[in-house]
Amino acid sequence: MPTPQPRRAPGSAGERFAVIDPATGEAFDEAPDQQPQELDAVVDRAHQAWRSWRSDPVARTSALLAAADAVEAAEADLAPLLTREQGKPLAESSAEIARTAARLRYFAELDAGPQPITDGRPVRSEIRWRSLGPVAAIVPWNFPLQLASAKFAPALAAGNTMVLKPSPFTPLATRLLASVLATALPDGVLTVVTGREPLGARLASHPGIRHVTFTGSIPTGRAVAQGAAASLARVTLELGGNDAAILLEDVAVERIADRLFWSAFRNCGQVCMAVKRVYAPARIYSEVVEALAQRAKSAVVGAGLDPGTQLGPVNNAPQLTRVERYTEQALAAGARAVAGGHRLDRPGYFFAPTILADVPCDSPVVTQEQFGPLLPVLPYGSLDEAVEAANDTGFGLGGSVWGTDLDRAEAVADRLECGTVWINHHAELSLAQPFAGTKESGVGVAGGPWGLYGNLRPFVVHRPLEAPEEA
Ligand code: NAD
Secondary structure, rough: OOOOOEEEEEOOOOEEEEEOOOOOOOOEEEOOOOOOOHHHHHHHHHHHHHHOOOHHHHHHHHHHHHHHHHHOHHHHHHHHHHHHHHHOOOOHHHHHHHHHHHHHHHHHOOOOOOEEEEEOOOOOEEEEEEOOOEEEEOOOOOOOHHHHHHHHHHHOOOOOOOEOOOOOOHHHHHHHHHHHHOOOOOOOOEEEEEOOOOOOHHOOOOOOOOEEEEEEHHHHHHHHHHHHHOOOOOOOOOEEEEEEEEOOOOOOHHHHHHHHHHHHHHHHOOOOOOOEEEEEEEHHOOOOOOOHHHHHOOOOEEOOOOOOOOOOOOHHHHHHHHHHHHHHHHHHOOEEEEEEEEEEOOOOOOOOOEEEEEOOOOOHHHOOOOOOEEEEEEEEEOHHHHHHHHHHOOOOEEEEEEEEOHHHHHHHHHHOOOOOOOOOOOOOOOOOEEEOOOOEEEEEOEEEHHHHOEEEEEEEEEEEEEOOOOO
């Protein structure tokens, strides 16, 4: 289900909406509630800016490198604001900002120069990569800056301009980031718009947009693709995941337990490619459940701004309700909460880190994406059974295999139907790798050179090797 939207700011005339601090459940600021009709002027400005931005790759590189420096220099302002509206521990906000700067540098220095086509014909053929025009980016609330940069860094490096819409749950750090970037980028190259629906729907279907790049849930991704079909804009969709971690018989449980736990619970489990299901061999099932439960019980839960907090609140009330509902459904179907299993009795959107054992495999917490501090652990008999269960889903984002014999682990990893698979790790991405889900987890490829080319179109020039002879 796509997430319901934040409420209108009390007492406002409708042109601003409230932004909630998830650590208190109280509004602490507001953001402009821009209306769909405002997009015409914004997209028009993006078109104007595109004319010169696309034409000078050297100026682009230096502007993007300057933008990276500006982001780093603004870290002390950006990080607390991001934590305040998103909920994550301050150190994770700082890491998100560092990643944003690193991504700008990475794409600033990637080159999509001309490429010759050699096919033996007596012509000189060459691909010259061209930008597309204004790109629309729509992103969710779990990594507002990092995911925005995954859109704007390659799109701008390719010579496009962008209109970026953050989630209405987390508009503020993105607005601040836009003003930081504006110190380095020409006017109109990157414009942030904030507002509630139908702003995103209108942006996705705007006739002036040439590429719609979306990160979010599968149902909203479908709506975005339908909207973009009106103008036949290119579509890139980075959607939900339900990643399985398969533990092998020879896994050293205590050695991997911390890493496995945080692969599921980092950012309060609100990570598209978090571990969302653990499959453990029946022989060591209790040991695995106990090791994870211990970590869940000892994780320090609190406001992201409190030093020492390891796990913040869930970002928003509808998401907290979803986590609670999935837990209750599993418990009602016979699962055991070996740790947590309930909200925390304090203000804000806190949920106790939860490990569920003996969960029926058709429970929504196994079949759907929980996207919260909640992890089902399932036993398996044979490896074939584990691989089949891991693949028995419409999602196909990531997966992992954990064990001591790396060759054996890799052979199992090779059988998983997903875009990225890790051995003894999970959810660690290099800026240089392609990032693409299979099945319903996505369309198109982000990351690395593939992310750059996803924002370019090939323009092919053929010319004969020799000038025509004079008549
Ligand atoms: P969501 O789909 O509810 O919203 C995502 C964005 O779309 C928000 O900005 C929202 O305001 C906007 N939106 C809502 N309705 C729209 C419409 N009709 N047309 C256009 N835009 C619309 O997702 P969410 O709850 O914000 O984020 C959580 C989801 O994002 C999870 O499913 C998670 O797995 C996914 N996600 C995927 C990746 C990835 O890279 N694959 C990364 C992070 C999050």
